[in-house]
Amino acid sequence: MEILEILAAADELLLKDLLDYIQxxxxxxxxxxxxxxxxxxxxxxxxxxxxxxxxEFILATISSDPELLFKSPDFLSLDESLL
Structure with a gap:
């Protein structure tokens, strides 16, 4: 999950080009x-x-295949506000 840490750091450091590239x-x-x-x-x-x-990509992915959300091992710990 290092890529998520890099993504977060790029956002915090306002490295828009890197952020866009990673996404x-x-x-x-x-x-x-x-x-x-x-x-x-x-x-x-x-x-x-x-x-x-x-x-937006993740929301589109979940919309087309909701089972991805429900079968996720993290589903039970998901904050209900994210639904």
Whole structure:
């Protein structure tokens, strides 16, 4: 999950180009990884306003396959406000 730490650091340091690159890379090449950690990635995207591309991708992914959300090992600990 180091990529999420780098994403958060890029947001905090206002490194927009790096932030955009990471989001594009994740969305374009890491669909399986995103599906495996969808709630953790979604929570990270919510915590950082600049992660809008990633957040929109995750919401679209969940909309097209809601089971990803319900089968996630983190589902039971999900804050209800995120639903």
């Amino acid at each position: 594009d890379h994740l969305v374009e090449t890491k669909n399986d990884w995103i599906s495996s950690y969808i709630l953790k990635i979604y929570q990270t995207s919510l915590a950082h306003d600049s992660c809008e591309k990633l957040r």
